[in-house]
Amino acid sequence: xxxxxxxxxxxxxxxxxxxxxxxxxxxxxxxxxxxxxxxxxxxxxxxxxxxxxxxxxxxxxxxxxxxxxxxxxxxxxxxxxxxxxxxxxxxxxxxxxxxxxxxxxxxxxxxxxxxxxxxxxxxxxxxxxxxxxxxxxxxxxxxxxxxxxxxxxxxxxxxxxxxxxxxxxxxxxxxxxxxxxxxxxxxxxxxxxxxxxxxxxxxxxxxxxxxxxxxxxxxxxxxxxxxxxxxxxxxxxxxxxxxxxxxxxxxxxxxxxxxxxxxxxxxxxxxxxxxxxxxxxxxxxxxxxxxxxxxxxxxxxxxxxxxxxxxxxxxxxxxxxxxxxxxxxxxxxxxxxxxxxxxxxxxxxxxx
Amino acid sequence: xxxxxxxxxxxxxxxxxxxxxxxxxxxxxxxxxxxxxxxxxxxxxxxxxxxxxxxxxxxxxxxxxxxxxxxxxxxxxxxxxxxxxxxxxxxxxxxxxxxxxxxxxxxxxxxxxxxxxxxxxxxxxxxxxxxxxxxxxxxxxxxxxxxxxxxxxxxxxxxxxxxxxxxxxxxxxxxxxxxxxxxxxxxxxxxxxxxx
Numbered sequence: 217x218x219x220x221x222x223x224x225x226x227x228x229x230x231x232x233x234x235x236x237x238x239x240x241x242x243x244x245x246x247x248x249x250x251x252x253x254x255x256x257x258x259x260x261x262x263x264x265x266x267x268x269x270x271x272x273x274x275x276x277x278x279x280x281x282x283x284x285x286x287x288x289x290x291x292x293x294x295x296x297x298x299x300x301x302x303x304x305x306x307x308x309x310x311x312x313x314x315x316x317x318x319x320x321x322x323x324x325x326x327x328x329x330x331x332x333x334x335x336x337x338x339x340x341x342x343x344x345x346x347x348x349x350x351x352x353x354x355x356x357x358x359x360x361x362x363x364x365x366x367x368x369x370x371x372x373x374x375x376x377x378x379x380x381x382x383x384x385x386x387x388x389x390x391x392x393x394x395x396x397x398x399x400x401x402x403x404x405x406x407x408x409x410x411x412x413x414x415x416x417x418x419x420x421x422x423x424x425x426x427x428x429x430x431x432x433x434x435x436x437x438x439x440x441x442x443x444x445x446x447x448x449x450x451x452x453x454x455x456x457x458x459x460x461x462x463x464x465x466x467x468x469x470x471x472x473x474x475x476x477x478x479x480x481x482x483x484x485x486x487x488x489x490x491x492x493x494x495x496x497x498x499x500x501x502x503x504x505x506x507x508x509x510x511x512x513x514x515x516x517x518x519x520x521x522x523x524x525x526x527x528x529x530x531x532x533x534x535x536x537x538x539x540x541x542x543x544x545x546x547x548x549x550x551x552x553x554x555x556x557x558x559x560x561x562x563x564x565x566x567x568x
Numbered sequence: 569x570x571x572x573x574x575x576x577x578x579x580x581x582x583x584x585x586x587x588x589x590x591x592x593x594x595x596x597x598x599x600x601x602x603x604x605x606x607x608x609x610x611x612x613x614x615x616x617x618x619x620x621x622x623x624x625x626x627x628x629x630x631x632x633x634x635x636x637x638x639x640x641x642x643x644x645x646x647x648x649x650x651x652x653x654x655x656x657x658x659x660x661x662x663x664x665x666x667x668x669x670x671x672x673x674x675x676x677x678x679x680x681x682x683x684x685x686x687x688x689x690x691x692x693x694x695x696x697x698x699x700x701x702x703x704x705x706x707x708x709x710x711x712x713x714x715x716x717x718x719x720x721x722x723x724x725x726x727x728x729x730x731x732x733x734x735x736x737x738x739x740x741x742x743x744x745x746x747x748x749x750x751x752x753x754x755x756x757x758x759x760x761x762x763x764x
Binding site for chain 1: 595597604607620621622625
């Protein structure tokens with residue numbers, strides 16, 4: 217009974233984490249791009265005259281999306297057309313189950329592992345979920361019975377499947393060092409030794425690049441291609457479009473969370489152990505709840521940094537052409553990933 | 569000159585595009601942090617010389633306008649409040665958009681003025697704001713210095729501007745930029761407006 221309560225609590229935290237960040241990113245995207253371009257950005261949405269720098273904008277967006285007519289083309293496949301955005305959001309959300317957001321927390325003498333699903337093959341689960349994410353896009357595009365949407369779906373499948381390969385290969389080097397697939401163990405290993413980006417700088421850069429490509433956002437957005445084909449969500453309006461829109465942002469949070477877990481020590485805080493801080497000049501004991509709180513905060517702050525970085529990249533770099541995306545994926549990122557594995561293996565052999 | 573001479577071939581490091589990417593990210597993120605610092609300082613009430621944004625929050629903060637800008641028309645008045653216009657039809661004749669309609673009237677009790685306008689209408693829906701009417705007027709009776717830019721209406725008839733309305737209008741000095749002797753802009757409202 218207690219276990220169910222703990223599981224529900226962790227589930228609530230992860231859902232609030234993913235959906236909260238996903239929702240607020242719609243506001244962050246507008247505000248950050250505005251500040252980068254000497255503008256002010258969305259600041260008009262208000263409740264009873266209360267504006268708080270436009271933070272009600274996501275709420276206004278949500279109300280707009282829900283109240284708009286949800287149009288379905290006459291020849292569209294009713295079931296799949298309606299279901300596809302939900303599939304898209306679902307596979308973006310379930311990945312969070314294996315992300316560890318803290319170490320062990322003791323509540324009433326019971327040890328609670330701050331990770332919803334302690335899978336020993338966490339990474340493989342993440343790849344499986346990321347591989348399924350393309351289905352929401354392709355099914356939605358195909359079911360709309362629109363040539364431009366179909367074109368967007370084809371581009372999405374080609375891009376996401378080719379980057380899936382590089383995504384898997386790019387972290388092989390890191391996994392060879394960690395020697396485990398369990399994400400919680402990976403984070404603990406990084407706490408005991410070094411954070412991943414020190415040992416695997418190339419792997420980190422490759423993973424971040426491929427991860428951004430997986431989110432289908434601007435440097436890699438041929439599936440949307442707003443200036444040429446409107447994209448796979450062409451026929452969607454109202455909340456159907458809203459869900460695709462949200463999927464992009466949840467995937468952004470997802471990629472940030474995975475990057476932090478694999479390469480930036482997850483919930484690790486420098487010098488913090490389970491008993492408290494251990495500085496080179498002394499120790500500072502902390503209770504278990506304070507350590508857990510610091511770890512969760514550390515994870516959140518790191519994720520927020522990577523969200524900022526992805527937003528900066530999205531508003532700085534121009535978009536790739538479709539052929540450039542595929543050329544970059546197959547001819548550049550994949551060979552470098554393979555070379556990374558080879559060199560990592562050689563170094564490991566030499567050290568042993 | 570061969571057009572290709574302008575471009576020197578990229579070396580290997582440049583061909584990876586990584587230096588370009590990092591230079592771009594550096595530029596945009598530095599601008600982000602500089603503007604965020606300015607916004608934060610403004611939020612706690614510290615004025616900085618460099619502003620975080622160039623935006624005017626339009627309905628609340630009006631952008632200053634320059635004195636030579638042609639805005640909505642007004643008719644000037646004599647000391648007794650009657651229109652200065654003598655219905656000479658100069659403006660109506662010169663108007664390239666033909667949007668001025670004057671009906672003249674006699675004024676027998678004032679021998680120094682032969683004619684006065686009975687009605688003086690301008691169709692703002694047709695007006696192209698060229699300012700020829702102001703140039704043509706021999707009596708300085710029509711001016712375009714009200715500072716009113718927000719001209720809109722739901723009907724075409726609503727765009728008609730009649731004599732009684734135009735006689736009541738005054739130049740709006742609040743919106744005009746002010747200069748000092750050196751010709752620099754000194755209007756405090758201008759700086760305040762930009763800082764908000």
